[in-house]
Amino acid sequence: MWGVPRGAAPSLAAGPRRVFGEVTPLYDHREIEPKWRAEWERSGLYRFDPDDPRPKFYLLTMLPYPSGDLHIGHWYAYTPVDAYARFLRMNGYNAFVPFGFDAFGLPAENAAIQRGVHPREWTMRCIARMREQMRPMGASFAFDHGVVTCEPEYYKWDQWFFLKFYERGLAYRKRAPVDWCPGCHTTLAREQVVGEDRRCERCDTPVVRRELEQWFFRLTAYADELLEMEGLDWPERVLTMQRNWIGRSEGVRLRFPVEGGDEEIEVFTTRLDTVYGASFLVLAPEHPLVDRLTRPEARDAVADYRYTASRRSEVQRLSTERVQDGVFTGSFARNPFSGRRMPIWVGDYVLLGYGTGAIMGVPGHDGRDYAFARRYGLPIPVVVRPRDAAEAPDADAGPFSDDGVLIDSGPYSGLPSEEARRRMADEVERRGLGQRTVEYRVRDWLISRQRYWGCPIPIVYCDGCGTVPVPEEELPVLLPEDAEFLPTGESPLLRNEAFLRTSCPRCGGPARRETDTMDTFVDSSWYWYRYLDPHYDEGPFDPELARRWTPVDQYTGGVEHAVMHLLYSRFFTRVLRDLGLVDHSEPFPRLFNQGIILGADGRRMSKSRGNVVNPDDLVERYGADAVRGYLMFCRPWDEGGPWQPGGMEGVANFLQRVWRVLVEGSEERRSEGAARAAAAADRRELRRATHRLVRKVSEDMRAFRFNTAIAAMMEFVRQLGRMGEAGLRGTPEWSEAADAFCRVLAPVCPHIAEEIWHRLGHGESVHLQPWPEWDPELTADEAVVVAVQVNGRVRERVRVPAGLDEAELVRVVAADERVRRLLSGRTPRRAVGVRDRLVNFVV
RNA sequence: GCGGGCGUGGCGGAAUGGGCAGACGCGCCAGCCUUAGGAGCUGGUGGGAUCUUCCCCGUGAGAGUUCGAACCUCUCCGCCCGCACCA
Numbered sequence A: 001m002w003g004v005p006r007g008a009a010p011s012l013a014a015g016p017r018r019v020f021g022e023v024t025p026l027y028d029h030r031e032i033e034p035k036w037r038a039e040w041e042r043s044g045l046y047r048f049d050p051d052d053p054r055p056k057f058y059l060l061t062m063l064p065y066p067s068g069d070l071h072i073g074h075w076y077a078y079t080p081v082d083a084y085a086r087f088l089r090m091n092g093y094n095a096f097v098p099f100g101f102d103a104f105g106l107p108a109e110n111a112a113i114q115r116g117v118h119p120r121e122w123t124m125r126c127i128a129r130m131r132e133q134m135r136p137m138g139a140s141f142a143f144d145h146g147v148v149t150c151e152p153e154y155y156k157w158d159q160w161f162f163l164k165f166y167e168r169g170l171a172y173r174k175r176a177p178v179d180w181c182p183g184c185h186t187t188l189a190r191e192q193v194v195g196e197d198r199r200c201e202r203c204d205t206p207v208v209r210r211e212l213e214q215w216f217f218r219l220t221a222y223a224d225e226l227l228e229m230e231g232l233d234w235p236e237r238v239l240t241m242q243r244n245w246i247g248r249s250e251g252v253r254l255r256f257p258v259e260g261g262d263e264e265i266e267v268f269t270t271r272l273d274t275v276y277g278a279s280f281l282v283l284a285p286e287h288p289l290v291d292r293l294t295r296p297e298a299r300d301a302v303a304d305y306r307y308t309a310s311r312r313s314e315v316q317r318l319s320t321e322r323v324q325d326g327v328f329t330g331s332f333a334r335n336p337f338s339g340r341r342m343p344i345w346v347g348d349y350v351l352l353g354y355g356t357g358a359i360m361g362v363p364g365h366d367g368r369d370y371a372f373a374r375r376y377g378l379p380i381p382v383v384v385r386p387r388d389a390a391e392a393p394d395a396d397a398g399p400f401s402d403d404g405v406l407i408d409s410g411p412y413s414g415l416p417s418e419e420a421r422r423r424m425a426d427e428v429e430r431r432g433l434g435q436r437t438v439e440y441r442v443r444d445w446l447i448s449r450q451r452y453w454g455c456p457i458p459i460v461y462c463d464g465c466g467t468v469p470v471p472e473e474e475l476p477v478l479l480p481e482d483a484e485f486l487p488t489g490e491s492p493l494l495r496n497e498a499f500l501r502t503s504c505p506r507c508g509g510p511a512r513r514e515t516d517t518m519d520t521f522v523d524s525s526w527y528w529y530r531y532l533d534p535h536y537d538e539g540p541f542d543p544e545l546a547r548r549w550t551p552v553d554q555y556t557g558g559v560e561h562a563v564m565h566l567l568y569s570r571f572f573t574r575v576l577r578d579l580g581l582v583d584h585s586e587p588f589p590r591l592f593n594q595g596i597i598l599g600a601d602g603r604r605m606s607k608s609r610g611n612v613v614n615p616d617d618l619v620e621r622y623g624a625d626a627v628r629g630y631l632m633f634c635r636p637w638d639e640g641g642p643w644q645p646g647g648m649e650g651v652a653n654f655l656q657r658v659w660r661v662l663v664e665g666s667e668e669r670r671s672e673g674a675a676r677a678a679a680a681a682d683r684r685e686l687r688r689a690t691h692r693l694v695r696k697v698s699e700d701m702r703a704f705r706f707n708t709a710i711a712a713m714m715e716f717v718r719q720l721g722r723m724g725e726a727g728l729r730g731t732p733e734w735s736e737a738a739d740a741f742c743r744v745l746a747p748v749c750p751h752i753a754e755e756i757w758h759r760l761g762h763g764e765s766v767h768l769q770p771w772p773e774w775d776p777e778l779t780a781d782e783a784v785v786v787a788v789q790v791n792g793r794v795r796e797r798v799r800v801p802a803g804l805d806e807a808e809l810v811r812v813v814a815a816d817e818r819v820r821r822l823l824s825g826r827t828p829r830r831a832v833g834v835r836d837r838l839v840n841f842v843v
Numbered sequence B: 001g002c003g004g005g006c007g008u009g010g011c012g013g014a015a016u017g018g019g020c021a022g023a024c025g026c027g028c029c030a031g032c033c034u035u036a037g038g039a040g041c042u043g044g045u046g047g048g049a050u051c052u053u054c055c056c057c058g059u060g061a062g063a064g065u066u067c068g069a070a071c072c073u074c075u076c077c078g079c080c081c082g083c084a085c086c087a
Helices: A029-043 A072-090 A106-115 A119-137 A152-167 A219-226 A236-246 A272-277 A296-314 A367-376 A417-430 A543-549 A564-578 A615-622 A624-633 A645-672 A680-702 A706-725 A732-745 A750-759 A806-815 A817-823
Strands: A056-061 A094-096 A171-181 A186-188 A208-217 A249-257 A264-269 A280-283 A326-334 A341-347 A358-361 A434-439 A459-462 A466-469 A501-503 A510-513 A554-557 A591-593 A783-790 A793-801 A830-834 A838-842
Touching: A029 A119, A029 A624, A029 A750, A056 A072, A056 A543, A072 A094, A072 A119, A072 A554, A072 A615, A072 A624, A072 A680, A106 A119, A119 A615, A119 A624, A152 A171, A152 A466, A152 A564, A186 A208, A219 A236, A219 A564, A236 A564, A249 A272, A249 A326, A249 A417, A264 A272, A264 A280, A264 A358, A264 A434, A272 A417, A280 A326, A280 A367, A296 A326, A296 A341, A326 A367, A341 A358, A341 A367, A358 A367, A417 A434, A615 A624, A615 A645, A624 A645, A624 A706, A624 A750, A645 A706, A645 A732, A645 A750, A680 A706, A680 A732, A706 A732, A732 A750, A783 A806, A783 A817, A793 A806, A793 A817, A806 A817, A806 A830, A806 A838
Parallel strands: A056 A094, A056 A554, A280 A341, A554 A591, A783 A838
Antiparallel strands: A171 A186, A171 A208, A249 A264, A249 A434, A280 A358, A326 A341, A459 A466, A459 A510, A501 A510, A783 A793, A830 A838
16 A cells, blocks of 8 residues: 555655565655645645634734745745644644735736736736645645735725725825836835835836825824834844834924024924034925025026936936035025024935925034035034043044034033033023924835736825715725736726726716725735635624734744835734724734745846746655755754755655654564563663653744754654664654654654654544653753863763762762872862763862 | 844854853765665764874954853954935
């Protein structure tokens, strides 16, 4: 029943083997892996039951975009998730591990343009293919709970959320300078523009600036709250990235009166302590006051400058070391602290989108202002000196931008920066010049995309009523199936009359639909709630299930989503909370980032580079269990790196050995006859090894240290093989060892573990067994070898009873014959003992 | 520039409440088995000296703390990642 048919080609890793002159049965993954997968599917082994009374565990992995081809990186991300899920179940948890697809997005639409396939069909084919490629992994995921975000029954609720956001003023439309990707023919959120040369995160094309009317989600309303991350068990760098991205800074808004009128210029500063050193003001070129403040004689120069600046943002700023330039408006303001007359300049190193779009120039204490002042010969007052320097720093030596002690600052002279800021802010507020404020770097989330393959924004425009939300009962606003895909770069929705033309929900008159679709990050900002019951139709998700099953207990995924997806999801969850839909603020209290596997050449895997490692080939050759095992063994899960093709063999050999020791070995014993009487000491040793294995694997699995867990299994099997030779087969200790080993192997290599489990004579699946327990008593050594050091150098090793305390250990070791010889009569000045480790004699 | 992380054999990596550095695996070497082996088994494998033992040097570099440092402190060097005119 399990011999390899003569004609069948055995897999390379499991070549025929001769024992006692005949071909013996061998481990053939091609036979057992499909067999067990079919069996698990048939018996519904991993069917999810939300009402199962065992403690729940929601284990979630970021849903992938269905690119159509699974590569080894996907396996690297998902295999440990499956192993951990199996581990949890064996530990008594009802683990929910759904798997879905982030199915809207540009590649499908581009495929439609290039190959004439409808995006829906393309996407569904990709999903089918990826599911097919996932199958051999034997993953215990709840695929039937996996949402596909391009399904109307899903995106209907994106639209529903949009309406809720709109009602609360959290979704709004405004005209603003936005980032446009010429490659993708759409606007992008600020988070999707990367690098110092500002490229599109998807296609790497440099973005350009455009002034457009777009929909935004008011993320900034939650900026402060999103900064609260205490208690999140997340990788430090992700926390840091989010903190930096939100970029909170405390400061003061301060108004400077303009000479000869009643205009005022408001600036934001975090360094109010330097206000006596402010010698000029700079406005962003787009600042609304520029026109009014520009004197007739400066008009041409300012207009020129603004034009150049506007072009500059469209072309790329190639250098970060660009000079700070600008132009004088001809107007002056007065410094309300020093009384100094300050020229008002326009400069594009000042950004309209941050603070007030205007700054006070403090060249003595800010690098950019310094460069600007130098360039245009503006005065450089020095008003702060370093704490430990008695003299004022020389203005020619460059700006001093640290905190220090104030000088030449009227009544504030002599105060440290921090205290001065406090008192000066009091004065600002007292005199009505401005107030303390907090500024954030994060912007509202631009969600409009000028593309077809996304969730339509449920808004219509009526000549009479203006912007009108689509009523809830009319959702979903369906994407028209009959769209035409042309390489014009324009959304097909713009030319689709049937979609475009509608009637106003308010007055019934003719109206036009919004043609922008939503950023696909909207789809992925709440999907884990929908997973619980993907076909629920009374709301976006079943609130009762959400109450019991969320937040997610453990989230895993790539670090590339550190700001985008994770920030949006945290924002969404807070809005859901404020809508009364969930009772928590953080969707993912625990996050783990797996590393990225690169091509063997050390570069990112891509078809164009030809360095993609295909899991199908590896599975065919070595079997899914070996591939799973190797991926979990090759490095710590949070580390990535180049694919090392050679390493596969090691795990394949390990599984061969497992088979030989546990399956073939038992045959040999039967054919050889009775086992030799096993020594009692060996039997104790075997139990010790078994219980230590269980302890080690339990601890490592819990902490996601899969590589060392597997190393421990490898060591154990080697030892087990030796024990078998020593005649321990057939003993109760052997049975315990084989039994426990099968169970700890099961999460990592589920197929072979199941096969061996059954061959050991068990009827029920190994995956339904409880995780083995270890007895601390049994893991303890009876005797240990401790190192004997003299002056910190190992000179001898001595076997002593385990568990001696420091004093006893030193006494026992010092009494040893070889140690006495080593010390040769010298009396140690000191002896340090470390239990079960070493003794150090200082002479 | 700011922030986060990391430097251990030929390679991936073990070992950080300071305590025998290099677990486990790849590769390499030797032996066994074999008609054969790109299979399997056994053993060896940081560098140097000696070739049996004893010894010396070794965790990016240098210093420090300590009986004892890959681990703690300081300085420096290098690499990776994120942000980058944010006032």
